Amino acid sequence: MSAKNMLDNAIENFNNAAAMLEKEYDKELLDILRHPGERAEIQLSPLLSDGKIHIIKAFVVKHCDAVGPCKGGIRMASNVTLDDVSALAMEMTWKCALIGVPFGGGKSGVVCDPLPLSKLDKQMVVRSFARNAHNHIHPLIYVPAPDMGTNEADMGYIKDAISHAMGNATTQGCYVTGKPVILGGIPGRREATGRGVMLTVIEALTVMGKNPKEVKVAVQGFGNVGSVAAMELFRMGCKVVGISDINGGICNSDGLDVVALQKYYLEHGKLQGFPGSKPISGEDLLEIECDVLVPAASGNQITADNADKIKAKIIAEGANGPTSNEADRILEEKGVFIIPDILCNARGVFVSYLEYTQETQQEQMTVEEVNERLSKRMRTKFRQVYDFAKERDVNMRQAAMLLAVKTVCDAKVARGYLP
Numbered sequence: 001m002s003a004k005n006m007l008d009n010a011i012e013n014f015n016n017a018a019a020m021l022e023k024e025y026d027k028e029l030l031d032i033l034r035h036p037g038e039r040a041e042i043q044l045s046p047l048l049s050d051g052k053i054h055i056i057k058a059f060v061v062k063h064c065d066a067v068g069p070c071k072g073g074i075r076m077a078s079n080v081t082l083d084d085v086s087a088l089a090m091e092m093t094w095k096c097a098l099i100g101v102p103f104g105g106g107k108s109g110v111v112c113d114p115l116p117l118s119k120l121d122k123q124m125v126v127r128s129f130a131r132n133a134h135n136h137i138h139p140l141i142y143v144p145a146p147d148m149g150t151n152e153a154d155m156g157y158i159k160d161a162i163s164h165a166m167g168n169a170t171t172q173g174c175y176v177t178g179k180p181v182i183l184g185g186i187p188g189r190r191e192a193t194g195r196g197v198m199l200t201v202i203e204a205l206t207v208m209g210k211n212p213k214e215v216k217v218a219v220q221g222f223g224n225v226g227s228v229a230a231m232e233l234f235r236m237g238c239k240v241v242g243i244s245d246i247n248g249g250i251c252n253s254d255g256l257d258v259v260a261l262q263k264y265y266l267e268h269g270k271l272q273g274f275p276g277s278k279p280i281s282g283e284d285l286l287e288i289e290c291d292v293l294v295p296a297a298s299g300n301q302i303t304a305d306n307a308d309k310i311k312a313k314i315i316a317e318g319a320n321g322p323t324s325n326e327a328d329r330i331l332e333e334k335g336v337f338i339i340p341d342i343l344c345n346a347r348g349v350f351v352s353y354l355e356y357t358q359e360t361q362q363e364q365m366t367v368e369e370v371n372e373r374l375s376k377r378m379r380t381k382f383r384q385v386y387d388f389a390k391e392r393d394v395n396m397r398q399a400a401m402l403l404a405v406k407t408v409c410d411a412k413v414a415r416g417y418l419p
């Protein structure tokens with residue numbers, strides 16, 4: 001999706017919810033939430049191993065902090081734009097409100113392709129971001145986390161850069177989540193989002209009276225979210241018939257052995273050539289014969305161009321904003337059940353909340369405690385959205401948006417109006 005479209009999509013989703021809430025809240029209050037509260041453009045200039053200074057643009061967007069400090073990951077990609085980051089920050093506001101954590105919505109972007117960078121050069125870019133965006137990052141203002149193109153190690157460098165800048169060995173309170181466990185991170189963080197995707201799929205299959213063992217799944221994206229979602233669904237007995245990444249996909253209508261595929265991927269760095277699989281293009285993967293499609297790559301993958309050709313009955317939005325509004329309408333007409341991103345991939349931000357409270361209280365949770373709390377919350381929230389959708393006779397996305405926007409409006413009203 002072009003940057004403009006991604007933001008347009010986010011605003012249209014909000015407008016749809018706002019139109020249904022006009023009788024309950026002031027128009028001006030809803031108008032405030034239509035756009036981000038703050039959009040910062042920052043220049044990074046790291047000296048990289050080629051001996052040159054590189055000028056790299058970065059963005060920090062804080063959409064709304066009515067419920068609490070802004071929360072949202074750092075996306076590092078050559079094509080990320082300020083509008084993309086604004087759309088993603090807005091989505092974080094709704095996601096945090098829906099899942100019930102005391103955070104608002106924020107997001108960062110670094111306009112840089114991480115793939116060709118050496119480990120050390122990537123660390124330099126991340127440290128440069130931490131140094132230059134330092135004024136925006138604080139446990140009570142904005143707390144970043146990993147997103148596409150950034151990972152756990154990068155969050156460790158950010159914590160280190162900030163604590164050094166303060167002249168301390170560590171930070172007081174949580175400045176960044178998704179860190180290595182040794183630096184105050186939480187066990188199970190890496191798997192959290194993908195596991196949450198699986199849980200919402202299982203809930204959806206349950207309400208439809210379907211047995212996971214009789215279900216075929218296709219997953220787009222084999223990174224943090226996609227690889228874990230594929231593995232977890234495979235473990236639940238689903239047949240994973242297709243998987244893709246940026247270089248294309250592989251398929252097998254009898255099901256791929258995802259455990260063996262993980263090993264193969266680690267060894268070869270690609271999906272292609274996995275024994276017993278056939279190659280398939282990234283586009284065809286989305287249209288493959290399956291019951292559940294998990295888009296877990298980037299935004300705007302399901303559009304008016306391909307929505308009609310999608311065979312899946314359930315779409316579980318592991319990625320943020322994978323479905324355009326036009327596609328949404330086509331899929332609704334076809335009766336496809338969509339588990340919207342702000343519900344489907346919200347487990348990541350819930351685990352971030354546990355990391356935040358753990359660090360504030362200087363405790364260490366076990367992976368069992370984390371998993372138990374996460375699973376309970378995801379199931380409860382799925383049911384809440386599902387029941388609300390039935391009660392209001394709206395689809396799952398509309399129900400999730402209505403619940404989220406109402407929560408944020410209530411927080412704004414409770415705070416009273418600022419000058």
Ligand code: NAD
Pocket residue numbers: 146147148149150193220221222223224225226244245246247248282296297298299318319320321345346348349
């Ligand atoms: P990642 O960088 O770990 O992985 C992205 C994967 O998508 C890679 O396998 C990449 O090759 C693949 N990909 C990219 N473009 C593709 C395309 N056009 N077709 C097929 N595959 C493609 O990123 P991630 O952390 O897994 O995030 C994926 C999505 O999930 C993003 O939209 C992100 O915002 C969202 N998300 C992530 C988290 C999290 O905890 N990581 C939480 C919530 C939402």
